Amino acid sequence: MAKTPTHSNGKREDNLFFVVGDEKKLTELMTCQEVAPLLQGIIQAGACYAVIVDDNSIRLWDHGRPETNRATCQVSKGLFLEGEEVAAIMVQGVQDNTPLIQGLASLAQTTLQGLAQNNLKLMLTTELHTSVVNLSQEELLAVNAKLTASEARYRELAASLKKTVEQRSAALKKAHSRLLQQEKMMAVGQLAAGVAHEINNPLGFIASNLRTLAKYIDRYRQLISALQQATATLPAEGQEPLQALSKKLKIAFIDEDLQELLGQSEEGCHRIKKIVADLKGFSHIDDGETTATDINIELERTLNVLTAQIPEGCRVSKDFAPLPSLLCQPALLCQVFVNIITNALQARKQGLHLKLSTQKSHNTITIEISDNGPGIPPHLVNRVFEPFFTTREVGEGTGMGMAVAYDIITAMAGTIKIDSSEDRGTTVTIRLPLKV
Amino acid sequence: MIEFDEQKKRLVLKLVYYGPALSGKTTNLLCLHDLLTKEGRGDLMMLDTKDDRTIYFDLLPFFLKTPSGLKIKVKVYTVPGQVRHDATRKAVLQRADGVAFIADSQATEARNNSTSFDNLETNLSLVGLNIERIPLVVQYNKRDLDDIIDEANIRRVWDPTGIPVYLTSALKGWGVLESFADLARQTYHSIDKRYDLAGRHGLSSSEFVSRLTTRS
Numbered sequence: 237m238a239k240t241p242t243h244s245n246g247k248r249e250d251n252l253f254f255v256v257g258d259e260k261k262l263t264e265l266m267t268c269q270e271v272a273p274l275l276q277g278i279i280q281a282g283a284c285y286a287v288i289v290d291d292n293s294i295r296l297w298d299h300g301r302p303e304t305n306r307a308t309c310q311v312s313k314g315l316f317l318e319g320e321e322v323a324a325i326m327v328q329g330v331q332d333n334t335p336l337i338q339g340l341a342s343l344a345q346t347t348l349q350g351l352a353q354n355n356l357k358l359m360l361t362t363e364l365h366t367s368v369v370n371l372s373q374e375e376l377l378a379v380n381a382k383l384t385a386s387e388a389r390y391r392e393l394a395a396s397l398k399k400t401v402e403q404r405s406a407a408l409k410k411a412h413s414r415l416l417q418q419e420k421m422m423a424v425g426q427l428a429a430g431v432a433h434e435i436n437n438p439l440g441f442i443a444s445n446l447r448t449l450a451k452y453i454d455r456y457r458q459l460i461s462a463l464q465q466a467t468a469t470l471p472a473e474g475q476e477p478l479q480a481l482s483k484k485l486k487i488a489f490i491d492e493d494l495q496e497l498l499g500q501s502e503e504g505c506h507r508i509k510k511i512v513a514d515l516k517g518f519s520h521i522d523d524g525e526t527t528a529t530d531i532n533i534e535l536e537r538t539l540n541v542l543t544a545q546i547p548e549g550c551r552v553s554k555d556f557a558p559l560p561s562l563l564c565q566p567a568l569l570c571q572v573f574v575n576i577i578t579n580a581l582q583a584r585k586q587g588l589h590l591k592l593s594t595q596k597s598h599n600t601i602t603i604e605i606s607d608n609g610p611g612i613p614p615h616l617v618n619r620v621f622e623p624f625f626t627t628r629e630v631g632e633g634t635g636m637g638m639a640v641a642y643d644i645i646t647a648m649a650g651t652i653k654i655d656s657s658e659d660r661g662t663t664v665t666i667r668l669p670l671k672v
Numbered sequence: 673m674i675e676f677d678e679q680k681k682r683l684v685l686k687l688v689y690y691g692p693a694l695s696g697k698t699t700n701l702l703c704l705h706d707l708l709t710k711e712g713r714g715d716l717m718m719l720d721t722k723d724d725r726t727i728y729f730d731l732l733p734f735f736l737k738t739p740s741g742l743k744i745k746v747k748v749y750t751v752p753g754q755v756r757h758d759a760t761r762k763a764v765l766q767r768a769d770g771v772a773f774i775a776d777s778q779a780t781e782a783r784n785n786s787t788s789f790d791n792l793e794t795n796l797s798l799v800g801l802n803i804e805r806i807p808l809v810v811q812y813n814k815r816d817l818d819d820i821i822d823e824a825n826i827r828r829v830w831d832p833t834g835i836p837v838y839l840t841s842a843l844k845g846w847g848v849l850e851s852f853a854d855l856a857r858q859t860y861h862s863i864d865k866r867y868d869l870a871g872r873h874g875l876s877s878s879e880f881v882s883r884l885t886t887r888s
Contacts, residue, residue, distance in 0.1 A: 257731065257747060259684060318733030318745060319714035353715065361719050364728050367763040375759075 257360060262315065262323050263296060265355045266348070274347055275299035278327055278340050284308070285328040286344065288315070296323065307331040311338050313345035317352055414640055428541075432512040439512070443505040450498050457491065514540040528561035529569065531601060531668075535592055538573040545581050547588055555593040559601055562668060568644045575637035576605050576664050583609025583661065599670040606663035612656040620654055683744045683867065687855060688765055691774035692781065692788035693725070693753035696813040699842035700774060700852075701732045701750055707849055709888040712736050726752045729764050736883045739874035746856070746884060753788065761791070766799045770807035770859040772851060777812045777820040777839075807858035809836050809851050816841040849885055856881045 271288065278286040279300040287298035309331050315323040325344045329337040467478050482488070514537050539552070546552065580590055588607060595602045612620065619625045621642040645652040650668040677683075689697040698718070705716040712735050719728035734746040751761040765771075773792060775785040793803045812826055823839060830837045836854055840847030860869065860880045869875045 257686070257749070259682070259745070316714065318747070319712050319735035320733075320743065320745065353717065357717055357719060360717070360731070361728055364719070364760060364763055368759040371759050371763060 257363070260317070260356060260359065262290065262317060262352060265317070265352045265359070268297060270351060270355075271297045271348070272299065274344060278344060281340055282333055282336050283327050283329040283340055286325065286340075288323055288325050288348070290323045291321065300328075303328060303330060309334045309337050311341035313341045315345065315348055315352070317356070410639075414643060428515040432516045435508065435512050439505060439508055443502070443509075446498065446501050446505065453494055453498070460487070460491075511540065511543075526563055526565055529564050529566040530561050531559050531569065531603065532556040532594055534566055534569055535573060535594070535603070538570050538577060539592070542574065542577055542581065545578065546590075547581065547585060549586060550581070550588040550590060552590045552592070555591070557593075557595050559594055559596055560670065562601060562670060564648055564668075568648075572641045572644050572666070573605075575641045579637065580605055580607035580609070580662070580664075583607040596670075601668045601670060603666040603668070604663055605666075606661060608661040611658040611660070611662055612654070617654060617656055621652075681740075681742050683742060683863075685744065685746045685769045685859060685863070686767055687746065687748045687770045687772065687859065688768045689748065689750045689772045689774055690761070690765070690788070690792050691753055691811075691813075692776055692784040693755070695753060695774045695776040695781070695785075695788075696842040697750040697753065697774045698726055698730050700772070700811070700813070700840075700848055701730050701748060703842045703845050703848045704748070704852060705732055707845060707887055708884075709886045711886070712883065725754065726750060727754075727757060728752065728760060734884055736880075738869065740872060742869075742873045742875075744875075744880075748852075758791070758795070762795050762799060765792075765795050765801075768796075768799075768801065768806065769863070770855050771796075771809075772855050773808065773810045774842075775810060775812050777814045778817060779819050779821050782821060805862075807855060807862050809838060809855045809858070811838045811840045811847070811851050813840050813842055815839045815846060816844050849887075853881050853885045856884050 275286040275288075275297060276299055283300065284303040285298065285300040288296045290296055307330065308328050310326055310328045312324050312326040314321040315325060325341060325348060327337050327341040327344065329340075467475055535554075535556070577590070577592075581588070584607070588609070591604070591606045593604045595604075616625075616627065620638050622639065625639075642652055645666055645668070648668055650666060652664065652666050654662065654664055656662040689700055691697055701716055705713075714733035714735065717731040717733075718726075719730065721727060729752065730750040732748040734748070736744050736746075738744065749764050751757075751764045771792065773789060775781075775789075796803050796806065810830060812821070814820065826837060826839070836851075838847045838851035838854070840851060842848050857877055857880075860877045864870060864877070867873070869880070870877070
């Protein structure tokens with residue numbers, strides 16, 4: 237809305253104040269061009285002099301010349317504006333013409349008042365028009381300003397909304413890929429656990445059967461040994477076919493090899509058993525919960541699971557200090573180790589030296605995993621923890637491994653950092669607080 | 673607000689007849705024009721009308737001089753009542769010294785009356801005036817008609833406000849002068865303290881009112 241007056245005297249401090257009906261002077265209401273023809277007419281009609289004076293007797297307009305020689309008559313009539321006498325018209329003529337002069341004065345008075353009244357009306361109408369137009373314009377401007385302001389607010393809102401949506405989408409995308417990764421790990425874990433279980437049963441009877449088989453074979457050997465002793469007492473032509481058969485069947489070699497075969501098989505069973513146990517332990521299918529965990533054991537397990545991926549000729553050195561158990565989710569920790577060790581194992585094809593070490597100092601457990609690979613170029617070191625950052629071929633790496641490791645370690649209130657140089661390879665250092 | 677020019681010894685007062693469309697504001701001024709003496713009164717100026725409906729305003733000016741020589745002009749305005757002329761109403765209402773609210777007594781007009789009164793309150797505050805303080809009279813006009821709201825109802829609504837209410841017929845001339853006199857008296861008292869009209873200018877309240885309401 238238009239501004240409001242701020243003072244009781246009506247003065248406006250801030251803006252225009254559109255006043256309708258301000259007091260007008262007669263000279264504002266009539267112009268010389270309007271009055272002059274009338275006064276001229278009065279003179280032409282027979283008067284000598286016509287003059288309009290205001291209420292202070294100041295001459296406003298006149299025509300003709302005052303008669304000084306002859307006897308004159310003067311007729312004066314008041315001019316009223318809004319009930320107030322603001323001026324007078326005086327008409328002068330020779331005395332003989334008195335009735336004419338009186339008539340002319342009355343005529344002039346009526347005409348001039350009519351003129352003033354009509355002009356006032358016109359001015360008031362114009363003033364009001366202007367005032368209303370100005371008021372409306374002010375109102376429109378105010379409305380416009382409000383609309384502009386609200387539009388700006390909406391624009392701002394929309395802009396920040398876009399930004400917020402982008403941020404949220406990025407966060408969601410990140411969370412989503414992490415979930416995928418974790419799910420993948422879980423699926424692998426479940427699969428491993430399932431496989432381990434399925435393998436355990438046949439493995440059980442294979443191992444048991446192997447032991448029984450060894451016993452049975454032992455009995456056969458006892459029998460064969462007894463038979464051989466008995467045969468030795470036979471005459472030579474009686475022994476010959478048996479010896480020939482024994483030679484043909486390579487019984488002596490079999491007797492020797494059997495021990496080895498059984499030993500190897502038992503050894504194989506033992507290894508399968510160990511791998512299955514590690515797989516089971518690694519998958520932590522039974523304990524996704526927080527438990528007291530020995531980090532050294534988890535590292536061993538991880539390494540065992542990854543055996544197949546360890547390249548030929550790789551040297552693995554372990555330097556584990558005895559560690560107090562840490563309350564954590566071992567499954568997550570294993571995932572971290574897998575991700576880091578996998579990276580290290582891919583560092584070089586020949587002559588790889590993988591070093592794992594653990595230390596305890598004060599209230600911190602430090603785990604170092606290092607390789608003697610080519611290192612990470614300095615300009616990429618900072619990007620290693622970025623999700624989807626990978627230098628491998630499309631399809632070979634997700635670029636999520638280190639990002640997930642970073643998230644897990646950070647969630648455990650720990651730190652993870654990477655030191656890498658081209659001559660010394662890469663070392664990943666994880667520090668975990670013992671009391672969280 | 674009052675216009676006062678100390679040097680020219682002039683005082684200009686503005687009284688505004690407000691109210692819903694067709695409630696009889698112009699008729700009020702016509703009635704005053706007919707009833708009052710020509711002495712000290714200007715002609716009723718009716719700015720353009722359309723089908724007899726006010727679209728600008730009407731103006732009835734009065735002029736009087738105090739014994740001290742102070743010239744007082746009292747300008748009585750009407751506003752256009754139609755809703756669409758709100759900007760004009762605001763323009764006319766500016767610097768008003770007193771307001772007469774002309775309500776339509778017809779039972780069917782109750783809603784229009786209250787809408788218009790709300791509009792008066794709003795517009796007064798928009799032009800910086802306070803309805804609580806400005807001299808104000810209310811007229812229930814058209815009492816000569818049949819289907820009108822009864823007086824008891826009017827009193828019940830308005831008496832608690834303390835605003836004087838007049839039952840009038842501008843067409844018949846009932847109550848028009850009385851309500852105008854009341855408004856003039858209230859206006860006098862609202863400015864007397866500031867200008868000391870009685871003391872310095874020798875103009876009493878009753879003298880002021882009677883000068884404005886002298887019948888022809």
